[in-house]
Amino acid sequence: MKKIPVMEIFGPTIQGEGMVIGQKTMFVRTSGCDYSCSWCDSAFTWDGTGKSTLMTAEAIVEQLQQIGGDNFSHVTISGGNPALHKGIAALVDLLKEKQIQTAIETQGSIWQDWLLDIDEVTISPKPPSSKMETNLEKLDEIIHKLSDRNISLKVVIFDDVDFDYAETIHKRYPDVPFYLQVGNEDAKTEENHNLLQQLLNRYEWLIERTIDSQVMNDAKVLPQLHTLLWGNKRGV
Amino acid sequence: MKKIPVMEIFGPTIQGEGMVIGQKTMFVRTSGCDYSCSWCDSAFTWDGTGKSTLMTAEAIVEQLQQIGGDNFSHVTISGGNPALHKGIAALVDLLKEKQIQTAIETQGSIWQDWLLDIDEVTISPKPPSSKMETNLEKLDEIIHKLSDRNISLKVVIFDDVDFDYAETIHKRYPDVPFYLQVGNEDAKTEENHNLLQQLLNRYEWLIERTIDSQVMNDAKVLPQLHTLLWGNKRGV
Ligand code: SF4
Ligand code: SF4
Numbered sequence: 406m407k408k409i410p411v412m413e414i415f416g417p418t419i420q421g422e423g424m425v426i427g428q429k430t431m432f433v434r435t436s437g438c439d440y441s442c443s444w445c446d447s448a449f450t451w452d453g454t455g456k457s458t459l460m461t462a463e464a465i466v467e468q469l470q471q472i473g474g475d476n477f478s479h480v481t482i483s484g485g486n487p488a489l490h491k492g493i494a495a496l497v498d499l500l501k502e503k504q505i506q507t508a509i510e511t512q513g514s515i516w517q518d519w520l521l522d523i524d525e526v527t528i529s530p531k532p533p534s535s536k537m538e539t540n541l542e543k544l545d546e547i548i549h550k551l552s553d554r555n556i557s558l559k560v561v562i563f564d565d566v567d568f569d570y571a572e573t574i575h576k577r578y579p580d581v582p583f584y585l586q587v588g589n590e591d592a593k594t595e596e597n598h599n600l601l602q603q604l605l606n607r608y609e610w611l612i613e614r615t616i617d618s619q620v621m622n623d624a625k626v627l628p629q630l631h632t633l634l635w636g637n638k639r640g641v
Numbered sequence: 642m643k644k645i646p647v648m649e650i651f652g653p654t655i656q657g658e659g660m661v662i663g664q665k666t667m668f669v670r671t672s673g674c675d676y677s678c679s680w681c682d683s684a685f686t687w688d689g690t691g692k693s694t695l696m697t698a699e700a701i702v703e704q705l706q707q708i709g710g711d712n713f714s715h716v717t718i719s720g721g722n723p724a725l726h727k728g729i730a731a732l733v734d735l736l737k738e739k740q741i742q743t744a745i746e747t748q749g750s751i752w753q754d755w756l757l758d759i760d761e762v763t764i765s766p767k768p769p770s771s772k773m774e775t776n777l778e779k780l781d782e783i784i785h786k787l788s789d790r791n792i793s794l795k796v797v798i799f800d801d802v803d804f805d806y807a808e809t810i811h812k813r814y815p816d817v818p819f820y821l822q823v824g825n826e827d828a829k830t831e832e833n834h835n836l837l838q839q840l841l842n843r844y845e846w847l848i849e850r851t852i853d854s855q856v857m858n859d860a861k862v863l864p865q866l867h868t869l870l871w872g873n874k875r876g877v
Contacts, residue, residue, distance in 0.1 A: 417852045419862050426662060427820070427861035429851055478858035506859070584663070601837075609870055615665055616653045622714035623742070625663035626655050633869070634845055 407492035408459040412436040412450050412485065414468050415640045417477045421631030423527045423584055424557040425508055430479040431469050433496070438485045439514055442535035444563065446592035446637070450485035462495035466503070479506040482523075486511055494519035510559075512537075513544045520547075526556040527584075530574055532567035534588070541577070548578055556581060562611055563588035572620045585626045587611050589637075597636035604632060643728035644695040648672040648686050648721070650704050651876045653713045657867030659763045659820055660793040661744055666715040667705050669732070674721040675750055678771035680799065682828035682873070686721035698731035702739070715742040718759075722747055730755035746795075748773075749780045756783075762792040763820075766810055768803035770824070777813070784814055792817060798847055799824035808856045821862045823847050825873075833872035840868060 416431035436450045436457035449455035460468075469480060480500055487493055488511040497519050500507050508525040520526055528551075530544055531537040548556070558581050560571040567588070575583045587608045594600055608628045615621045635641045652667035672686045672693035685691035696704075705716065716736055723729055724747040733755050736743050744761040756762055764787075766780055767773045784792070794817045796807040803824070811819045823844045830836055844864045851857045871877045 419848055419851075425861070427863040429858060429860055429862065475855050476852060476858065601841075605837075605870060612655055612870075615655075616712060619711050622665060622712065624665055625661070626665065627663040628866070630864070634841060634848075 406461060406495055407490070408461055409465065409490050409492040409496060410436045410457040411460045411465060412455050412457045413640055414465065414472060416469075417473050418641055419630065420481055420508065421634075422586055422627060422629045423510065423529075423559050424582065425479075425525050426627055426630065428479055428508070429477065430481045430508065431473050431477045433465060433469070433480060433482050435482065435484045435487045435490055435493070437489050439489060440486065440512060440531060440535070440537050442531055442537055444535065444588060444590070444592060446589055447483075447485065448592075449639075462492065462499050465496055466499050478504070479508070481508045481510075483510050486515065488515040488517050488520065491517065493517065494522075497522045513547050514540060516543075516547050516550065520551060521554065524555060526551055526554060527559050528556060528581075529559040529561065532560055532562065532570040534563040534567050535561075539574075545577075548581060557584055558582070559584040559586055561586045561588045562614075563590065565614075568614050568618070572618065575620060575624065583621075583624045585611060585615060585621070585624055587628045589629065589632055592637055594637060600636050601633060604628060642697060642731055643726070644697055645701065645726050645728040645732065646672045646693040647696045647701060648691050648693045649876055650701065650708060652705075653709050654877055655866065656717055656744070657870075658822055658863060658865045659746065659795050660818065661715075661761050662863055662866065664715055664744070665713065666717045666744065667709050667713045669701060669705070669716060669718050671718065671720045671723045671726055671729075673725050675725060676722065676748060676767060676771070676773050678767055678773055680771065680824060680826070680828060682825055683719075683721065684828075685875075698728065698735050701732055702735050714740070715744065717744045717746075719746050722751065724751040724753050724756065727753065729753065730758075733758045749783050750776060752779075752783050752786065756787060757790065760791060762787055762790060763795050764792060764817075765795040765797065768796055768798065768806040770799040770803050771797075775810075781813075784817060793820055794818070795820040795822055797822045797824045798850075799826065801850075804850050804854070808854065811856060811860065819857075819860045821847060821851060821857070821860055823864045825865065825868055828873055830873060836872050837869060840864060
């Protein structure tokens with residue numbers, strides 16, 4: 406069985422963003438990414454500054470239960486890009502057996518059949534400010550394969566160009582629930598107080614942009630709750 | 642046709658709480674409430690300090706379009722308790738005709754057949770700190786009638802006794818998506834800075850309570866985003 410490179414396992418905490426915002430959940434963060442976004446807030450998963458451990462699905466579930474005890478029924482798999490790892494199939498099966506709900510976030514650049522077995526899939530294509538380029542044919546294919554599943558699109562917004570990109574994506578997949586998320590311009594600072602004000606200001610700006618955009622009439626606009634609460638602290 | 646007492650119409654803005662948190666929406670706030678919660682944050686709808694206007698469904702839609710133009714496709718009906726008003730049936734029909742999505746929040750004390758035609762129904766029974774008492778038989782009946790609709794339960798939490806109440810409610814209706822919401826202890830202050838810190842502290846406390854509660858494993862815990870952004874300001 407293929408092992409999974411795990412960067413951190415933590416929780417229970419809440420999901421701070423996206424389609425299941427507020428959900429009580431455990432996190433399994435895998436390492437490695439096929440992207441290198443300019444503003445990546447989990448660069449430690451791929452830039453060599455973090456240390457990962459190769460684990461079997463069983464070992465991961467064991468550690469989840471050791472940390473979370475009986476106080477969880479939901480696990481979020483994040484990264485990096487978890488869709489790099491074939492081995493997650495076994496983890497998803499094992500969690501399903503235990504009637505634990507699963508959620509994932511991936512940028513939509515790589516397909517894995519196990520995505521079909523995840524309860525909540527967030528696909529987060531990266532806007533121009535990331536310096537990455539979206540392979541739209543690949544994204545089409547992935548969204549098509551997941552079309553009868555519980556999925557959503559989420560685009561992080563830093564500026565007007567990103568907003569235009571988000572409009573293009575939303576128009577391309579009008580039937581997929583669409584989330585706009587405030588970008589964190591300083592994913593390193595420990596000055597939580599300034600960060601909080603800055604994030605709320607950016608959130609207000611993003612709401613105004615959304616209000617003015619007819620394309621976004623059915624969109625949802627959200628902050629990252631964990632960043633409002635805990636700044637850039639890891640493992641919360 | 643029965644007219645509707647309207648306190649305010651505003652938007653587009655975002656829905657700051659509950660099952661469609663972040664959703665771009667217009668608001669129609671009706672006046673009148675069969676409750677008088679100790680901490681009600683819209684007491685002006687029922688305590689005589691606000692002025693309402695009796696409006697037909699057509700006049701409401703006209704005003705929505707005048708204010709919102711083409712920049713909305715979602716309307717939230719709030720109060721007070723909107724379930725006091727039979728006349729909302731015509732409003733819901735009219736919005737449906739125009740393919741506008743509808744959401745509502747009501748405490749679950751009064752039934753209206755038009756609740757069946759609302760796209761997203763939030764039922765928010767009030768915990769002990771409100772000084773109100775929940776009629777559980779009535780709540781059973783309402784939730785039963787809406788059982789195949791898109792509904793959620795939301796309980797605002799101020800203290801441990803409220804949390805115990807929330808656990809009781811969640812256990813009584815285990816299949817209804819369940820939201821815990823931070824209570825705003827000072828719905829009058831204009832000191833937004835202190836309010837923000839206080840709300841974030843209370844949110845952190847509520848997350849910790851939820852993490853420790855096995856009953857709440859599948860719950861969502863949320864703040865009021867509009868209060869974090871704009872304090873107690875009305876009409877935003
Ligand atoms: S796709 Fe996600 S994890 Fe990968 S570099 Fe971009 S932000 Fe970071
Ligand atoms: S039910 Fe809602 S509107 Fe009515 S008094 Fe209570 S908080 Fe206020």
